[in-house]
Amino acid sequence: MNIVSVSEITKYIKQLFESDAKVASVLIRGEISNFKKHYSGHCYFTLKDSNATIRVVMFKSRAQFLKFEPRDGMKVIAGGQVTIFERDGQYQLYAVQLVPEGIGELSIAFAQLKEKLEAEGLFNDEHKQTLPMLPKTVGIVTSPTGAVLRDIITVSKRRHPGILLKLCPVQVQGPDAPLQIVHGIEVFNKLCNVDVIIIGRGGGSIEELWAFNDERVIRAIAASKIPIVSAVGHQTDYTLADFVADRRAATPSQAAEFVVPDVRELHKYVSTLKSMLESNARGVLKNHRMRLEQFTRSRVFKYPYENLAIKQQLVDNLLQNLQQVMKKMVIEKQHGFKIMAEKLSMLNPLAVLARGYGIVRTNDGQLVNNVTTLQPGKRIEIVLNEGLIDAEIIRVQEGHYGKS
Numbered sequence: 001m002n003i004v005s006v007s008e009i010t011k012y013i014k015q016l017f018e019s020d021a022k023v024a025s026v027l028i029r030g031e032i033s034n035f036k037k038h039y040s041g042h043c044y045f046t047l048k049d050s051n052a053t054i055r056v057v058m059f060k061s062r063a064q065f066l067k068f069e070p071r072d073g074m075k076v077i078a079g080g081q082v083t084i085f086e087r088d089g090q091y092q093l094y095a096v097q098l099v100p101e102g103i104g105e106l107s108i109a110f111a112q113l114k115e116k117l118e119a120e121g122l123f124n125d126e127h128k129q130t131l132p133m134l135p136k137t138v139g140i141v142t143s144p145t146g147a148v149l150r151d152i153i154t155v156s157k158r159r160h161p162g163i164l165l166k167l168c169p170v171q172v173q174g175p176d177a178p179l180q181i182v183h184g185i186e187v188f189n190k191l192c193n194v195d196v197i198i199i200g201r202g203g204g205s206i207e208e209l210w211a212f213n214d215e216r217v218i219r220a221i222a223a224s225k226i227p228i229v230s231a232v233g234h235q236t237d238y239t240l241a242d243f244v245a246d247r248r249a250a251t252p253s254q255a256a257e258f259v260v261p262d263v264r265e266l267h268k269y270v271s272t273l274k275s276m277l278e279s280n281a282r283g284v285l286k287n288h289r290m291r292l293e294q295f296t297r298s299r300v301f302k303y304p305y306e307n308l309a310i311k312q313q314l315v316d317n318l319l320q321n322l323q324q325v326m327k328k329m330v331i332e333k334q335h336g337f338k339i340m341a342e343k344l345s346m347l348n349p350l351a352v353l354a355r356g357y358g359i360v361r362t363n364d365g366q367l368v369n370n371v372t373t374l375q376p377g378k379r380i381e382i383v384l385n386e387g388l389i390d391a392e393i394i395r396v397q398e399g400h401y402g403k404s
Contacts, residue, residue, distance in 0.1 A: 006089070014084035017091065023082035028054065028093060029101060032074045037063075045070065047078060047093070054082075055092035062096050075101040079111060110206070110213055114240055117215070122222045123243040129227040131247060131259060132195045134266070137164040138259050139194030139226070141184035144169035148200045148231065148252040155256035160263045166194055172201035177211035182220040189225055197224065198255045199241065200231030212239035221245055231255035350385075359383040371396050 004012075017023055030047030037043050041060030046053050056078055070076065080095040097111045117123065138156065142148045144167060156165055168184035171177040181199060188194050199221070201209070211217060212232045221228050221244045230245035231252040242248040249255035300307050345351060353359070360368040361381050368374060374393050382389040 007086070010084060010086050010089050014086060017083045018081075025079070026082060026093075027077050027079045029077050030054070030075070032070055032072055032076055035070050035072050043070065045072075047076075055085075055090060056080075056095050057092055058095040058098060066098060070098065077101050079115075110240070113213065113215060113218075114243070117218060117240065117244070122218065127222065129246045131227050131229070134261055135163060135195035135259060137166055137194045139188040139197040140165060140167045141170055141181055141188075141197060141199040142167070142201060142252075143172045146172070146202060148172075148202055151252040152198060152200070152231075152256045155253045156260040159257065159260045160266070162263070163260055172211060173204070173208050174211070178214035178217050181211060181214075181217050185217075185220045185224055185228070192226075194226060196259045197226050197228045198231055198249075198252070198259060199228060199245075200249075200252045200255060201233070202252075203234040209233050209239050212241040217241060218244050229255045229258050353383065353385040356385075371398055 028047055030049050033046040033048050033053070035043070035045035041063060043056075043058040043063045045056050047056050048054075058078075058080075077099050078093060078095040079097040080093050082091055082093050084091050097115075099111055121127070140149065140152055142152075149167065153165060156163060166188075168187055170180035170184050172181070185197065185199070188197055199212075201212070203209075209232060212230070218240050221230070221241060227246040229247045229249055230239070230241040231249040231254065232239045232241055234251065247258055249258055295301055349359075359382070361383070362368060363379055363381065368380060374380070374396050376393050376395060378393045380391050380393065382391055
């Protein structure tokens with residue numbers, strides 16, 4: 001049996017915990033005890049039931065988003081990872097979510113669906129679309145009778161009466177609400193007749209807002225090619241639609257402010273752009289005018305024929321150089337031609353005949369270049385300068401005539 005240190009065995013046990021999927025992500029129901037919120041923002045408490053306890057840590061990064069204040073004696077469901085705190089050698093839960101049990105199953109469903117969609121990346125910022133700066137038409141998916149529609153219309157008309165509003169009336173509460181909201185989003189995307197969409201409803205309980213936590217609605221928002229602003233509930237109400245939408249508005253009025261630009265601000269903006277454009281145009285004209293003045297003051301513009309004369313002189317010099325080069329080339333070629341002609345003249349057979357040589361051939365035209373091919377009595381022709389001689393062989397004598 002190996003002997004190991006406390007650190008080694010603790011690290012080993014921690015690895016066992018971290019490799020166990022059951023404790024890597026777990027929801028634990030229990031009663032809060034010894035709750036303490038450290039000045040750093042981290043929360044420490046114990047979850048207990050009638051037979052056991054477990055220590056829980058929730059770091060500030062998660063605790064700051066709690067919508068309630070945990071207290072001793074409160075029954076809650078905590079979700080997170082159970083692992084070993086090596087310094088004390090104790091296992092504890094690192095909580096990333098905490099919901100009061102009394103709220104019911106919807107809170108758990110909310111947390112579980114949020115975790116699932118978050119893991120798929122639906123809430124990531126890189127999927128967020130930019131809202132159009134000046135939409136022509138705004139689509140609204142909400143109840144036709146609620147205060148939400150009235151607030152959006154009021155704010156929109158006050159800010160920019162020229163922007164069109166199109167309503168897709170839906171139920172925003174009840175079992176049919178999710179599919180109607182999904183249908184409204186899909187209709188606007190299919191028709192492509194709006195530049196941005198607002199989905200919303202007024203405040204209410206978690207049950208009343210639940211349509212905006214429905215997975216079908218969340219996925220429809222994520223799949224929308226048109227930017228969507230969620231305006232569900234009030235400032236403190238959060239639904240999953242808020243996380244997946246391209247922008248969350250705390251109220252329907254704020255949603256209208258997000259998507260409908262203030263026409264007075266637009267006028268100011270356009271005026272600013274106009275001033276910048278005029279200033280830049282003046283700057284460009286000034287620069288071009290300065291360059292034009294520089295050009296007109298230059299000698300080329302003042303005395304254009306002078307420059308032309310200089311160029312003409314340059315051309316004359318170049319032509320003269322060209323003529324000299326061509327003349328030199330012609331002389332060199334003539335000299336070479338003369339040498340080649342002399343060489344060819346030396347090789348001319350008529351010239352050889354003129355120097356006293358002759359060509360001996362048989363009557364059938366075969367050249368005779370060796371006496372061994374001749375016999376006495378054979379007739380031959382001897383070609384000389386300006387004529388030929390018919391002859392007959394009288395005697396053949398071999399020798400080395402003409403050889404050194």
